[in-house]
Amino acid sequence: MNKIYIYLFAIITLFCNIPLFAHNQDPLPSWNEGANKQAILDFVHATTDKKNPAYVSPAERIATFDQDGTLWVEQPIYTQVIFAFDRVLQLAFKHPEWKTQSPFKEIIAKDKVAMTKFTSADLEKIVIATHSDMSVEAFHQAVKQWISQAKNPRWHRFYTQLVYQPMLEVMQLLQANGYKTYIVTGGGQEFVRVYANQVYHVPPEQIIGSALATKYTYDKRGNGILIKLPQLLLRDNMSGKPEDIYLFIGRHPQAAFGNSTGDQQMLEYTQANKGAHLMMLVHHDDAIREYAYGANSKVGTFSDALMQEAKQRGWQVISMKKDWKRIFSDR
Amino acid sequence: MNKIYIYLFAIITLFCNIPLFAHNQDPLPSWNEGANKQAILDFVHATTDKKNPAYVSPAERIATFDQDGTLWVEQPIYTQVIFAFDRVLQLAFKHPEWKTQSPFKEIIAKDKVAMTKFTSADLEKIVIATHSDMSVEAFHQAVKQWISQAKNPRWHRFYTQLVYQPMLEVMQLLQANGYKTYIVTGGGQEFVRVYANQVYHVPPEQIIGSALATKYTYDKRGNGILIKLPQLLLRDNMSGKPEDIYLFIGRHPQAAFGNSTGDQQMLEYTQANKGAHLMMLVHHDDAIREYAYGANSKVGTFSDALMQEAKQRGWQVISMKKDWKRIFSDR
Numbered sequence: 001m002n003k004i005y006i007y008l009f010a011i012i013t014l015f016c017n018i019p020l021f022a023h024n025q026d027p028l029p030s031w032n033e034g035a036n037k038q039a040i041l042d043f044v045h046a047t048t049d050k051k052n053p054a055y056v057s058p059a060e061r062i063a064t065f066d067q068d069g070t071l072w073v074e075q076p077i078y079t080q081v082i083f084a085f086d087r088v089l090q091l092a093f094k095h096p097e098w099k100t101q102s103p104f105k106e107i108i109a110k111d112k113v114a115m116t117k118f119t120s121a122d123l124e125k126i127v128i129a130t131h132s133d134m135s136v137e138a139f140h141q142a143v144k145q146w147i148s149q150a151k152n153p154r155w156h157r158f159y160t161q162l163v164y165q166p167m168l169e170v171m172q173l174l175q176a177n178g179y180k181t182y183i184v185t186g187g188g189q190e191f192v193r194v195y196a197n198q199v200y201h202v203p204p205e206q207i208i209g210s211a212l213a214t215k216y217t218y219d220k221r222g223n224g225i226l227i228k229l230p231q232l233l234l235r236d237n238m239s240g241k242p243e244d245i246y247l248f249i250g251r252h253p254q255a256a257f258g259n260s261t262g263d264q265q266m267l268e269y270t271q272a273n274k275g276a277h278l279m280m281l282v283h284h285d286d287a288i289r290e291y292a293y294g295a296n297s298k299v300g301t302f303s304d305a306l307m308q309e310a311k312q313r314g315w316q317v318i319s320m321k322k323d324w325k326r327i328f329s330d331r
Numbered sequence: 332m333n334k335i336y337i338y339l340f341a342i343i344t345l346f347c348n349i350p351l352f353a354h355n356q357d358p359l360p361s362w363n364e365g366a367n368k369q370a371i372l373d374f375v376h377a378t379t380d381k382k383n384p385a386y387v388s389p390a391e392r393i394a395t396f397d398q399d400g401t402l403w404v405e406q407p408i409y410t411q412v413i414f415a416f417d418r419v420l421q422l423a424f425k426h427p428e429w430k431t432q433s434p435f436k437e438i439i440a441k442d443k444v445a446m447t448k449f450t451s452a453d454l455e456k457i458v459i460a461t462h463s464d465m466s467v468e469a470f471h472q473a474v475k476q477w478i479s480q481a482k483n484p485r486w487h488r489f490y491t492q493l494v495y496q497p498m499l500e501v502m503q504l505l506q507a508n509g510y511k512t513y514i515v516t517g518g519g520q521e522f523v524r525v526y527a528n529q530v531y532h533v534p535p536e537q538i539i540g541s542a543l544a545t546k547y548t549y550d551k552r553g554n555g556i557l558i559k560l561p562q563l564l565l566r567d568n569m570s571g572k573p574e575d576i577y578l579f580i581g582r583h584p585q586a587a588f589g590n591s592t593g594d595q596q597m598l599e600y601t602q603a604n605k606g607a608h609l610m611m612l613v614h615h616d617d618a619i620r621e622y623a624y625g626a627n628s629k630v631g632t633f634s635d636a637l638m639q640e641a642k643q644r645g646w647q648v649i650s651m652k653k654d655w656k657r658i659f660s661d662r
Contacts, residue, residue, distance in 0.1 A: 242555060248579065
């Protein structure tokens with residue numbers, strides 16, 4: 001009889017995807033003990049316990065994550081911008097006019113001082129010029145090839161290896177507890193969709209980001225194709241984040257994770273949820289293991305006003321230095 | 332021992348959501364036997380059988396359905412347009428200028444002859460005027476209230492009761508086989524999201540449709556809110572359908588169902604999928620049980636060119652008259 005029960009247990013476990021011994025393992029092993037780790041564990045526990053007043057039904061479990069600076073490294077400049085700079089060099093032969101036009105000529109001349117002075121408008125111009133007038137498949141291929149080869153100059157590693165292990169654990173914990181995890185990025189949603197399934201286990205339909213308009217047309221054989229236009233349809237930053245979350249998901253998230261003023265409105269919108277909610281901001285205060293930056297950084301600005309709002313509204317601010325045992329999967 | 336096996340079977344069935352005796356039941360009982368019913372069954376079987384070359388992995392199983400005329404009645408005019416007409420009457424006291432302005436004065440005067448002559452541009456104007464300058468929550472409430480009370484004048488039933496039972500069965504069959512079912516509608520996605528979960532078991536994030544832009548702002552208490560703007564962000568019809576499917580889902584569907592020239596590009600885009608695909612068009616040829624219309628109808632036009640394209644490309648054309656045993660759940 002005992003044997004039968006063991007079989008029964010094994011079969012149910014196997015067929016039903018019940019995690020074995022889940023309760024004995026620390027789901028956040030890269031986090032130091034403390035209020036921030038506890039807040040995440042408490043939130044997951046409360047919202048998945050039917051007897052808890054904060055319980056959230058599985059269909060309503062939505063968590064949104066910013067990407068740059070929240071899930072992976074964004075310094076000294078966003079990964080997608082490096083991709084765009086590389087594409088300027090690659091496409092320059094098709095655009096002789098770029099040699100004399102800002103902000104392209106600075107990239108072609110490899111004028112690094114001038115490049116650090118690029119404004120957001122300059123970067124947007126570069127991204128639009130290098131991401132349009134091609135089929136969506138051609139763009140996908142270009143990103144796929146680049147992301148599999150390009151390496152970060154400080155760590156000499158692939159960009160997808162510079163994902164924060166503690167945040168990956170938060171994402172996995174939420175996924176294992178029935179949360180639909182979304183990435184809501186100021187970066188391009190098509191760029192992120194290329195690698196997000198592999199890196200974050202987030203399918204393309206759960207990536208929301210800035211997007212160029214596309215135009216449906218036909219190839220020579222009469223097959224329908226989509227061409228990327230040099231025209232911004234969604235600017236998924238600041239107020240754009242709650243606007244696009246509503247456009248795509250139609251409701252408030254229960255949990256949101258960000259790291260900069262670009263995420264402020266997404267966290268406010270999450271807190272406006274009438275049910276349970278968790279709002280967290282990653283603060284980059286670890287110059288040795290990663291970077292330390294805040295109000296004065298052009299990339300990933302964490303303004304004093306944001307810090308004050310976090311305090312007033314009771315958002316959790318994560319200290320990379322104190323809260324995280326390790327930054328990446330292996331260090 | 333036998334008892335143990337029965338327990339084991341019962342427990343696995345119960346805990347694992349395996350449908351009991353699924354293979355003995357006809358999953359499409361409202362369909363007459365024939366090539367169209369068989370095409371649906373064959374598609375589902377082939378794409379979920381690992382040994383079949385047409386097998387589609389669960390993560391890639393995407394099916395898209397037009398709504399008006401494909402899932403529910405669209406004659407004599409789209410349900411959402413009737414809602415918009417009702418709102419013109421309701422909001423007229425706030426807009427004295429409407430009394431002398433087309434296309435509003437015709438609605439206020441209940442001039443039915445003039446109303447049948449409204450162009451698409453007129454209808455768009457009416458929808459934008461009656462769907463904007465309010466919070467998204469206020470709009471949701473307005474739709475919820477209307478759809479729970481308004482009745483179709485021909486059948487004296489709620490609009491949500493005028494869903495085609497055979498199509499609901501197709502949707503349920505696909506859902507039961509791991510397909511993510513999306514509604515891709517020329518109508519407003521916010522309108523459909525109000526009742527879609529209840530009527531179709533499709534959650535808000537799987538409704539793609541035309542959409543007004545929103546603006547994130549703050550209420551008096553400092554809570555973040557979204558206001559609907561009188562500005563069309565997505566026009567989800569014709570070419571807009573593949574463009575928006577790509578924007579939301581990032582890839583081709585495996586199956587698509589439509590009924591009019593507005594769905595042509597969605598079906599083409601589905602067929603451009605490199606894997607298995609199924610493209611079907613509902614043809615309204617049953618004047619007695621529902622309506623008969625085609626190339627000459629302003630609402631839900633099924634042009635001769637579309638019929639020819641369907642033949643050339645091998646799309647299945649569903650005859651409501653011949654293929655469907657019943658139209659609605661009870662007749």
